Amino acid sequence: IARMGKPASLASPLNGFAIATRYTPETGKADEPKPSGPLEWFEDIEASLTDAYMVKGVLASDTMSVIYGPSNSGKTFFALDLAFHISTGREWRGLRVNAAGVLYLAAEGGRGVLNRVVALKKETGITAAPIAVRRAGMDLLHNEADLQSVYNLAQEVKDRAPDMPLLIVIDTLSRIMAGGDENSAADMTALIRNIDAIRTATGAHVMLVHHTGKDTARGARGHSSLRAATDTEIEVQNEDGERAAQVQKQRDYQGGExxxxxxxxxxxxxxxxxxxxxxxxxEATDSEEFKAMKAAKKGVGGNQKIIMDTFDQMLGEGLGKPNPGGVGFPETGQFWTVKMDELRDYCMGKFDSANKRDAWRTAWRGVTEQKGLFCTASGLCWRIDKRVKR
Structure with missing residues (x-):
């Protein structure tokens, strides 16, 4: 606690913004006070009808978002796809987009992110956009020079895209803490203050790509102050190759998409x-189908799980073929199919039951009629979550 009488010294401003530091008696440093705004009286307050969005209903300008998920969930691909659409102003998932300059800080380094950008260029045919990638680790928790560097890089992007908003993507949060403790309230709140300082200085929306812990049900890894400070939180999930990003928190928008x-x-x-x-x-897929599939998989166990796993095994052994067209089938080549009688015979050999045929009929009814996880036609069957990758 600071003693009364002698004011604590303030953090030094860097090109118009201050590096956030928490007060410590040893150094005498304290956060620079935020300027107070004018009072706005009840009778004078009117509705704000202009939405300063980047993606309407999903991402607002000058806020902070976190995109998180376990390893190999596809969170970096999702974040880059979102950033690409914002940089080009292209409609995203049927939602309006306000074009913005994008600074993508690939703090984990590596050439993979560059190949992902090239893949976007080849797939879309777009060869120019105000999006820049910087591949290098950095310390945004302790290092003023790295914070200054982010500010300078942001100015370069703003020079290329004048009169446009700015999006800064930081991939990943753990790589900018440089030895800091994600679970520490002191370290996480200090990092958030530095992110806020960057937002204040640049006017940018800052998007953090982050990991889940071992228990994915507990959400993003680290101290709860991160979630409290986040305006938009999006969880990326991978269900056997079928992926989805689910909006788990919105401060001002509806959320839940x-x-x-x-x-x-x-x-x-x-x-x-x-x-x-x-x-x-x-590549966008049917969100309602994903939700239905995820709900149907809840409670799958015993012989039903044997059917699910055996189907995967058969695909792995090269016994699957893309579905044909015709009556009872979806559009040609959409799903992997196997022969119904072969799947049944494989499964019955694994069932631990005296009457294996009854066990098969009960389990098969469960994954088809009750849960809708499998479909059949002309002696073939397919799982609704096993699409042919094109």
């Missing part, structure tokens, strides 16, 4: 040995 997607492979060329080099782009 689900944006299902899959990852489509894109060929980029060949390496020095003649082997094909690929990356992926996000």
């Amino acid at each position: 689900t944006f299902a997607f899959t990852l489509k492979s894109v060929s980029l060329g060949h390496d020095q040995d003649g082997d094909e080099v690929t990356s992926c782009v996000v």
Whole structure:
């Protein structure tokens, strides 16, 4: 606690903004006070009807969002796809988009993010957009020079995209803490203050890409102050290759939306040995179908799970084929199918039951009529979540 009488010194401003520091008696440092705004009296307050959005109903300008999920969930692909649409002003999932300059800070480094950008260029045919990538680790918790660098990089993007809003994507949160403790209230709140300082100085929306912990049901990893400070929180999930981003929190918008997607492979060329080099782009899928499939999978166990796992095993052994067209089938080549009698025989060999045929009939009724996880036609069957990747 600061003693009365002698004011604490303030953090030094850097090109118009201050590095956020928490007060400590040893150094005498304290946060720079925020300027107070004018009073707005009840009778003078009117509705604010202009929505300063980036993606209408999903992302607002000058706020903070967190996109999180476990490893290999597709969260970086999702964040990059969202950033790309914002940089071009292209409609995203049927929603209006206000074009903005984008600074993508790939703090984990590596060339993978560049190949993902090239995949977007090849898939869309768009070769120019106000989006820039910086691949390098940084310390936004302790290092004033790195904070200053982010500010300077943001100015470069704003120079390329004048009179446009700004989006800063930081991928990932853990790589900008430089040894800080995600579970520490002191470290997490200090990082949030520094992110706020960047937002204040640049007017940007800052999007953090983050991980879940071991228990994915508990949400984004780290201290709860992160969620409290977040305006928009989006969880990315992977259900056997069928993925979805679900809006878990909105401060000002409605929230609760689900944006299902899959990852489509894109060929980029060949390496020095003649082997094909690929990356992926996000391809939208049916969100209602994803939610129905996820709900249906709840409570699947016992012999029903054996059927699910055996279907996967058969695909892995090369026994699956894309569905044909015709009566009872979806559009040609949409789902992996196997022969119904082969699936039944494989499963019955695994059932621990005296009457295996009765066990099969009961379990099969459960995954078809009751849960809707499988469909059948002309002696073939397919799982609704096992699409052919194109």
